[in-house]
Amino acid sequence: MSAAFSHGAYDMTSFKQLEGLCERLYWLIRLRWIAAASVFLTVLLTGHIFKFSLPAFDLYAASTALGVYNLAFFVLLKSIKGKESFVIVNRIANSQISLDLLSLAVLIHFSGGIENPFLFYFIFHMIIASILLSKRASFLQATFAVLLFSIMVSLEYFAVLPHYCLKKFIIHDQQHNLTYISGVSFVFISTLYIAVYMATSISGRLKQREKVLGEANLELEEKDRIKSEYVLRVTHGIKEHLSAIQGCLEPVSGGITGELNAKQFDLVQRAVRRTAKLMSFVKALLQITRIKLSKEMKMEYFSLRYSCLEAINDTSAKAKAKFISVNFTMEPGIGPIRAAREYIQETLTDLLVNSIKYTPPRGKIDVGLRNRGSVILIEIADTGIGIPKNELPRIFEEFYRASNAQVAERDGTGLGLSIAKRVVEMHSGRIWIESEEGKGTKLNIELPK
């Protein structure tokens, strides 16, 4: 599956088609379990309660066969996972439907043949075939169904096979009634073909649409990538000049080039501060753009506990300056995690800086690692200004800053949480925020172990 990702647009759409087909085959397998069980139960009920004179043994055998080949297909599909090709999966789909038709024919033969109105259950198979298979294959399957039907009816008509009557349910002993046979056959056969025609037309149109949408989506992804590369180049250019400006301002504001008078010092300080803010914005923009463009991250095993402590240590000066106490707790059973260490480390540090920034002096921040089975939950809870409820849904948007955050702190890029979200999602994790305005914010990150 992963190999299919790296090829071009064509392969991507066919990969998605293949994925869709596999999904539907699993759905068909689930349906077949229900069918096998239903047949089994129906035979049991009709045989014992209503005392129908049906060949119970043969019907049980047929439903068991249904279950057995269903299991076989299930195992087969699981075993080719990862190396499936469209041709193979398509062949599996075709043989499943042919076998289904055969089983249905056998079941019908043992429960009344031409008299059995369940005959029309063949239509379901036609619809399933039209969804799963190509138009041509669907019509071939319909023809196979007609063939099975004709063989059954003829063999019963010429008494080569015994005829089992469905007494107490419907008229019986019609296996030699030519008028009945030709009438039912006409309606049955035409119904099958019409059903296939209608269902394949609809599903064909849907498949076409799906393909167009898939291609459009790929095109959008490609355009987004080009846009990101453009942003990266522009931001890099800005940063280069900004570096030089900062470099030149520094010695002046630091007094290396001689003492400044109060007014000069003040103005240079303002310039220094503004360039520093612009630089932090440019850096955040570079960071998120890089993450968007990076296809894979360097994964390694490391201790999340250590990363948390490191983040707390890195931000301790800021916390101390505001008399904020930062506590760390950890549940037992949390071993090393496989992730992109540097990204996680920076994300934790940035989030902690964020919490400190929006927590009033003498507040409290609790950092916790929780063991939640297959995932580790990282919690950062502060007693800060919180986020207004109606703004919570937008808080992870790029450049979005909550209204109260803008009042509390004029500066901020509005990129920090989007960066965190990107990093967490690249690890197939989840990030969400619980917050009450004025009380505090709890940030949750779930990472797979």
Added chain:
Amino acid sequence: MFCSATLGTFLEWSNERYPEKDERRSRLVSANAKILIVDDDPDIVESMKVILESKNYQVSVAKTGEEGLRKVRGEAPDLVILDVMLETGDKGFDVAREIKWDPQYKHLPILMLTAIKEKTGLDFMKEAGDEQWLPVDDYCDKPLHPGELVSKVEALLNKR
């Protein structure tokens, strides 16, 4: 609602720049040491020059990798400050290797300047001193801060 660590760190730096008490010691250790700056950005070069000259270092400048190598051989500097991006994006790496693979300059300390470290996962420290990959003694992330530049230069000169 987010601010990267840069602003805070920067403000901390501005408070503890150029500690006066180290002045005499550094002058003793590295008085008149010759420093070669290899960087193609004239403004960055000028700002570094001002800072380093204020600490009584002799500074000479090269704009390209080739010129840098020539001046290493011709002027025998005590330390080289080398930018990664010169004529090409990673020309600085080649220059560093060429200097360190020459037995005569094996012990010449190199301080590498880079702007490419931002969260790319590229950890320069790991490679610093690894002669096969990137034979430099330390690196400085751009944008430069005077305090950091001076303390790294002093540390490298003292280590000699």
